[in-house]
Amino acid sequence: MKTCANRHKRIGILTGGGDCPGINAVIRAVAKKAINDYDMDIVGIEDGYDGAVNDKHKKLENSDVSGILTLGGTILGTTKKVNPYRYAIKKGDGFEYKNMSRAVIRNIERLDLDCLVVIGGDGTLGIAYKLFKDGIPIVGVPKTIDNDIIGTDITFGFDTALSIATEGIDRLHSTAQSHHRVMIVEVMGHNAGWLALLSGIAGGGDIILIPEIPYQMQHIVAKIRERHRKGKRFSIIVVAEGAKPKGGSVVIQRLVKESSDPIRLGGVGFILSDQIEKATGNETRAVVMGHLQRGGSPTAFDRVLATQLGSKAVDMIAAKKFGHMVAMQNSRLVSISLRDVAKGHRSVPVDHPLIKTAISLGTCFGQ
Numbered sequence: 001m002k003t004c005a006n007r008h009k010r011i012g013i014l015t016g017g018g019d020c021p022g023i024n025a026v027i028r029a030v031a032k033k034a035i036n037d038y039d040m041d042i043v044g045i046e047d048g049y050d051g052a053v054n055d056k057h058k059k060l061e062n063s064d065v066s067g068i069l070t071l072g073g074t075i076l077g078t079t080k081k082v083n084p085y086r087y088a089i090k091k092g093d094g095f096e097y098k099n100m101s102r103a104v105i106r107n108i109e110r111l112d113l114d115c116l117v118v119i120g121g122d123g124t125l126g127i128a129y130k131l132f133k134d135g136i137p138i139v140g141v142p143k144t145i146d147n148d149i150i151g152t153d154i155t156f157g158f159d160t161a162l163s164i165a166t167e168g169i170d171r172l173h174s175t176a177q178s179h180h181r182v183m184i185v186e187v188m189g190h191n192a193g194w195l196a197l198l199s200g201i202a203g204g205g206d207i208i209l210i211p212e213i214p215y216q217m218q219h220i221v222a223k224i225r226e227r228h229r230k231g232k233r234f235s236i237i238v239v240a241e242g243a244k245p246k247g248g249s250v251v252i253q254r255l256v257k258e259s260s261d262p263i264r265l266g267g268v269g270f271i272l273s274d275q276i277e278k279a280t281g282n283e284t285r286a287v288v289m290g291h292l293q294r295g296g297s298p299t300a301f302d303r304v305l306a307t308q309l310g311s312k313a314v315d316m317i318a319a320k321k322f323g324h325m326v327a328m329q330n331s332r333l334v335s336i337s338l339r340d341v342a343k344g345h346r347s348v349p350v351d352h353p354l355i356k357t358a359i360s361l362g363t364c365f366g367q
C-alpha cells in the first residue's frame, strides 16, 4: 500500500449496513472536496464490505456525484450481511464462515488505494476498526437513523427519520381521536430509544416506551384509564422496536443467519396492542413505521450535517488522521478514535433531560 502523501492520493469510499437519508450527500461531499481541493482520485466500493471482499468498484468523477445531494439511499449500494472477518458462504441449507479480511487487504492494494472512507453504523465501523488494526488506513463517518453511535451527539439520517416518524404520529393522532382508539406507533432505533423518545415528544405521545426503560403493563393501563377519566378517550403510544417489558425480552421479527448482526427487531407494537385491548377494553391498533423511516430524501438538517461530515473526513485524510471517525460534539466537528466507537452503542441515558421534561408534562414511560 502506498503511504498517503499529500498529492494525488487515491481514496476508496464504502457505505455499509442499513441505508439512510444523507449517505449520498456524504459521498458527494467527500468526492467533490477530495477532487477539487486535493486533486485526489475517488474509487467507490460497491455494496459495502461485499464489494471490498469481491472487488466490486467504480471510479467516481465529479459528474457521478453531481445531483445526488437530495437523493435517498446510496449510489454505491450497501449490505448488512457481509462481515469480511466472518464471511458467510452458502453450504447446503446453512452457511459456513470464513475470514476474508486478507481478500479485502489484497483488493485495496490492487486498487492502489491510499485509504478508505467507511460510512456506516456501529457494526460497520466496528469492522472498520478491525481492518484499520490490520493495516488499512481508514476514516469513519457515522451514519444511522438510530443515532446510537458512541462519540457523536448526532448521526446524519436521524433527523429525516425523526421527521417521518413524527409525521406518522401526527396523522395517527387525528384518526385515534375520531375513533376513540389507542394507537400504537412502532418506530425503529435498534436497541436505542432515541427515535422513539424524540418522535414521541415531537408527536405528543401520551406513552413512550424505549429499550432503556423496561415497561410494566399496569402503568400503561393506568395511564390510558387516567386519560379516559379526564375525558380523553384516545391515547397515542410510541414504542421503540427494541422496547421490552420489565424482566422480559425484545421481540425478534426475523433472524438473518448470514449477517454478523443477525437479529432484526420488530413486532412489539402488535403484542402490546393485544395486551392493551384486553386489559382496557379499548379498541387498539398498531402501526409499524418500519423502513419508511429510512427511505427518501434527507431533510435540510441532514444534508448540511452529511456535507460537513464528508468534508471533514477528507481533511482528516489529508492530515493522516486514520483509525478515527469524524464526529459532532457540542455542535463542533471533531475526530474520535474508532477504538472507542467500536465499544458498543450509545443508549439514551435514563436521566436524560428530555425524559425528565416529558415526565413533567405527563408522559408515561411505562414505569
Ligand code: F6P
Pocket: 018, 080, 121, 144, 145, 146, 188, 189, 190, 241, 264, 265, 294
Ligand atoms: O440500524 C438501522 C435500522 O433501520 C434499525 O433501526 C433497524 O433495527 C434495522 O436497521 C433494520 O434492519 P433491516 O433493514 O435489515 O430490516
